[in-house]
Amino acid sequence: MSLIEEIDYGTPRSKSETMVTLTIDGNEVTVPEGTSIMRAAMDAGHQIPKLCATDMVDAFGSCRLCVVEIEGRAGTPASCTTPVMNGLVVHTQSERLKKLRKGVMELYISDHPLDCLTCGANGDCELQDMAGAVGLRDVRYGYEGENHVFAKSHGEINAAWMPKDESNPYFTYDPSKCIVCSRCVRACEEVQGTFALTISGRGFDSRVSPGMSESFLGSECVSCGACVQACPTATLTEKSVIEIGQPEHSVVTTCAYCGVGCTFKAEMRGEEVVRMVPYKDGKANRGHSCVKGRFAWGYTNHKERILNPMIRERIEDPWREVSWDEAFSFAAARMRGIQKKYGRDAIGGITSSRCTNEETYLVQKLIRAGFGNNNVDTCARVCHSPTGYGLSVTFGTSAGTQDFDSVENTDVAMIIGANPASAHPVFASRLKKRLRQGAKLIVVDPRRTEMVESPHVKALHLPLLPGTNVAVVTALAHVIVTEGLVNEAFVRERCDWSEFEEWxxxxxxxxxxxxxxxxxxxxxxxxxxxxxxxYATGGNGAIYYGLGVTEHSQGSTTVIAIANLAMATGNIGRPGVGVNPLRGQNNVQGSCDMGSFPHELPGYRHIAGDAVREQFEAMWDVKLNPEPGLRIPNMFDAAIEGTFMGLYVQGEDILQSDPNTKHVVAALSAMECVIVHDLFLNETANYAHVFLPGSSFLEKDGTFTNAERRIQRVRKVMSPKNGMADWEVTIALAKAMGFEMNYRHPSEIMDEIAALTPTFAGVSYAKLEELGSVQWPCNEKAPEGTPVMHIDGFVRGKGKFIVTEYVATDERTGPRFPLLLTTGRILSQYNVGAQTRRTENVVWHAEDRLEIHPHDAELRGVRDGDWVRLQSRAGETTLRAEITDRVSPGVVYTTFHHPDTQANVITTDYSDWATNCPEYKVTAVQISPSNGPSDWQKSYDEQARHSRRIAPAEAAE
Amino acid sequence: MSSPADRLVYMANQIGTFFRSQGHDKAVPGIADHIKKFWDPRMKRAIFAHLDAGGTGLEPNVLEALTSLRQTTSLPAAH
Incomplete structure (x- = not known):
């Protein structure tokens, strides 16, 4: 294994299909029109010296190191900004060019420190490489002149020198090493789209400046890392590299945060991660990253991680560390005991959208085949289950229709109930790039989100009241139908015409x-x-939506309404269009594909279907139950009722993430055996009897499937710190319960999935190795996968229009609860925060805040930063207020990343009619000034602290 | 939504509300099919028991759907 070196072609790839042939250094080269001479030369294997050019940003032509000679043209043009032409004869090396380059480098180095041996970029510095490449041996100007290098010159303070900016927790900015190539500034603009950096001053005064000469942390910088990646010197360097040194080998793997599924190189020294660098060949991210995937992996070796199995008789007892064997036999005896006492259907499990496909598949297999019932569900229940239902009834598949590359062909993007700039940042950057090229943006969201406020983007914002999605999307359809904007040819060809007419x-x-x-x-x-x-007439229209659509009592109805809209306008079945759910967690799509829902086997096939069930029965050698099992909210109800008493939860914190915390607490407390399998003692573990330590994504092999149905490898870069990968833990638990599963490697699990699931028939680790990744359906008909679905017709046959009547939620505002609370995410934190709260990301978001409009705040005497009491019919909590007009009057907003906020104490039991997906996004609340934490928060905190005690070793027998 | 039966009635009526706009003839089989596909046996048993007890609170379409569903459903006995 060695360090994966990616070729830097200097300028971006041209998409032209017209080819041009020229001669570079005596070799004929054929490249697409629009390619730079620099890139064409690199294609032919000739590296022209360069500093300000890199292929992640457009050519700039400032360093003048990449000069070339072209026969018949005067002067020495920069090869980065000069496009190829048929018949050009280019020379990249000559006496004149050598002299010019040496002169340029001499000037650069005369204002650069010579501490190469102790420099953080030693071993990875393009400036050093170029000095070597041009044969620089001497700097005639000396170092004593005006410079940016020394704090003092000639005994006096040097005003041109600036100290290091270490404000960002993950990287440093050392202005003394800057060569003002502006690669960072351009990466921030072109790749990330944040425009946080600029070059201030002119000539010798030119400096890279975050915002208006602010610190990186104090500026608009979102810490995506693009500038650090672009920097050719040690000016912007990861603190981990400065601390550890250069990596010696790297492994390509997939990020374990959101559903974008970015590909990274884990750059290693031994079993220690030095840094995570986005991989250019990653088809979801194309070399870009966000603060979470790039930097926030420190949780994997956080001191609070639990590495030993633990058990306890009662949840009031302290935990007792035991051997794996003891933990498994304790858990197995309890679970089997419950089944004996309360019946076979009295236990169940929850698969994790953070774990791999293979692990998820095993958990559902354990439940269906080992437990002998179908009480399996996954956290998609509380996020995208309406997507599964809605898209399946209209189109015939429970997944998004496009790949992320599709956005490059989009002319109108409509975002409904999603805030990709915060929750799917790398996709947001790709979208913003397209918007800056002229595509139009429509945002349907109660808040003026970061997408609406993006620089150089003008959005049509429809700030609806929470809970009225169906009314808004149906009104959009009303306009399209009544103004004659329907794509009739498409509808007649692809959809059921009489259903359309009715709709x-x-x-x-x-x-x-x-x-x-x-x-x-x-x-x-x-x-x-x-x-x-x-949307109807602007060209390729694509809809992207999130949990603001699904997490409502009419979540499934809105998904159907969105599908109707796309069909009516013909925006399905080609690049640039489609209906695209933005998935929350890294493997939500995968966990749904793998049969995590109680009613369906892997590949979305109902458990009642005899043919499919018999296939699984034959492979697993067991009789399966044809009746659907309990969904998560039903499990809670059944627990309180006394018919559901044992639960195995893998990688999911249901207590913090599920609505109406008091109800969840009551359900968990009623159970006789709760097994939590996780990295940390999460909130759910406060009510658990068995704790099985989990392994992080760095410690195991497997696959994740992202929001574009892309199956990507997760590769082990270090031994599991807890001793066992999660799939091995599930196998051992199953064995203790008398159900044998034999796999030596996750690839064998994938082979079984492929054998049983038609849409995965062509998937294997060998194919993933060969192609890098593949989008399902992947089978005989599509051996290399399916980037865009429904191209020649819908999977279900004819597209189905279904009428969508708006029905107001039963969660109503009134005199006691006059405001509507809605919830969302913030960039630096992820989901319940179990990972990101255990990283330096807390500098951006140390607590959840309540956003409230100035009018509502003034009415209640609330000032910015005040503690407020947030009260609903379900419960109350306290947090601090942030006064902002991002929310409309009557609407308040908060995030749910911190357990002490207890945002879900407030949310109610209302749920989607079709899937029981909870209605997180609408809660009627009242707000009043407060002095501090509520009684509930205090007693919860006390219980949590009590419950997390681990008995000292000598107390264990 | 205090008692388990109330909760199931509420959920069944919610399903009924979605199908209402499709008219009676489509709504009744639609509701029955949805409950058949997505409810676990103990939930079905409980709503059928509620139906036997008079089916208080169930919307007419839902009542009809459940009545027809019960005729075609044979559930495994409760443990």
Whole structure:
């Protein structure tokens, strides 16, 4: 194994299909039109010296190191900014060029420190490489002149010198090493789209400046790492590299944070991670990253990680560390005991959307075949289960229709109930790049999100009242139908025409018009009409949506309404269009694909289907139960009722993430055996009897499937710190319960999945090795996978239009609870925060805040930063207020990343009609000033601290 | 939504509300099919028991759907 070196071609790839042939250093080279001479030379294996060019950003032509000679042209043009032409004859090396380059390097080095031996970039410095490449042996100017290098010169303070900026927790900015190539500034603009950096001053005064000469931490910088990656010197360097040194080998793997599924190189020294660097060949991220994947992996060796199995008789007892064997036999005896006492259906499990496909598959197999029931569910229940239902009934598959590359062909992007800039940042950057090229943006969201406020982006914002999605999307359909904007040819060819007619007549009713529904939705009818026209007629229209769509009592209805909209406008079945759910966790798509839902086997096939069930029965050598099992909320109800008493939870913190915490506490407390399999003693573990330590994504092999159905390898870079990978733990637990599963490697699990699941038939580790990744369906018909779905027709046959009547949620505002609370995420934190709270990311978001409009705040005497009491019909909590007009009057907003906030004490039992996905996004609340934590928070905290005690070793017998 | 039966009635009616706009003839089989596909046996048993006890609170379409579903369903006995 060695360090994977990616070739830097100097300028981006041209997409042109017209080819051009030229001669470089005597070799004929054929490249696409629009390619730079620099890139063409690199294609031919000739590296022209360069400093300001790198292929992640457009050519800039400032360093003048990449000069070449072209026969018949005067002067020495920069090869990065000069495009190829047929018949050009280029020379990259000549006496004149050598002299020019040496002169340029001499000037650079005359204002650069010579501490190469002790420099953080030693071994990975392009400036050093170029000095070597041009044969620089002497600097005639000396180092005593005006410079940026020394704090003092000639005994006096040097005003041009600036100290290091170490404010960012993950990287340093050392201005004394800067050569002002502006690669960082351009990466921030072109790749990330944040525009946090600029070059201030002119000439010798030019400096890289975060914001208005602020610190990196104090500026708009989102710490994505693109600038650090772009920097050719030690000016911007990862602190981990400065501390540890250069990596010696690297392994390509997949990020374990959100559903974008970025590919990274884990750069290692032995079993220690030095840094995570986004991989250019990663098809989801194309070489970009965000603060979480790039930097926030420190949780994997956080001191709070539990590495030994633990058990206890009662949840009031302290934990007792035991051997793996003892933990497994204790857990098995309890679970089997419960089944004996309460019946076979009295236990179940929850698979993890953070674990691999193979691990998820094993957990559902253990439950269906080992437990003998179908009480398996996954956290997708509380996020994207309506997507599964809605897209399956309309299109025939429970997944998004596009790949992320599709956005490069999008002309109109409509984002509904999602904030990709915070929750799916790398996709957001790719979208913003397209928007800066002229694509239009429509945002349907109660808040003015970061997407709406992106620099150089003008969005049509429809700030609806939480809970009125169906009314808004149906009103969009009303405009499209009544203004004659339907793509009739598409509908006639691809969809059921009579169902369409029925739907069209329904949405055309005057009561669905933007004007009639404005009173419910709060959306300006004119803006809504404009949005509908833009989406229907603006070219390739793509819808991206998130949990703001699904987590409602009408979540499934909204997904159906979105599918209707895409079908009616013909925006399905080619690059640039589609319906794209943005998945929350790294493997939500995968955990759903793997049969984590109680009613369906892997590949979304209902458990009641005899043919499919018999296939699994034959492979697993066991009789399966044909009745669907309990969904998570049903499990809680059944626990309180006394019929569901044992639960195995892998990698999921249901107590913090599920709604109505008090209800969850009651359910967990009622159970006789709760097995938590996780990295940390999470909130759920406070009510657990068995704790099985988990392994991080760095410690195991497997695959994750991202939001674009892309199956990607997760590769082990270090031994499991707890001794066993999660799939091995599940196998051992199954064995203790008398159910044998024999696999030597996760690849064998994938082979079984492929054998049983038609959409995965062509998937194997060998194919993933060969292609890097593959998007399902991957089978005989599509051996290399399927980037865009429904190209020649819908998977279900004809696309199905279904009428979507708006029904107000039963969660109503009233005199006691006049405000609507909705929830969301912030960039630096992830989900319940179990990982990100255990990293330096807390500098950006140390606590959850309640966003409240100035009018509502003033009415209640709340000032910015005040503690407020947040009260709903379900419960109350306290947190601090942030006064902002991002939210409309009547709407308040918070995140749920911190357990002490207890945002889910507030949320209610209401759920989606079809899938029981909880209605997180609408809760009627009241807000009042407060002095500090509520009684519930205090007693919860006390219970949690009590429950997390681990008995000292000598107390164990 | 205090008692388990109340909760199931609420959920069943929610399903009924979605199908209402498709008209009675599509709604009744739609509701029955949804409950058949997604409810676990103990939930089905409980709602059928509630149906036997008069089916208080169930919307007409839902009541009809459950009545027809019960005729075609044979559930494993409770343990």
């Amino acid at each position: 069209a007549a329904f949405v055309a009713q005057p009561k669905h018009s933007p004007e009639a529904t404005a009173i419910l939705t709060g959306v300006d009818p004119q803006t809504l009409r404009e949005a509908a026209r833009v």
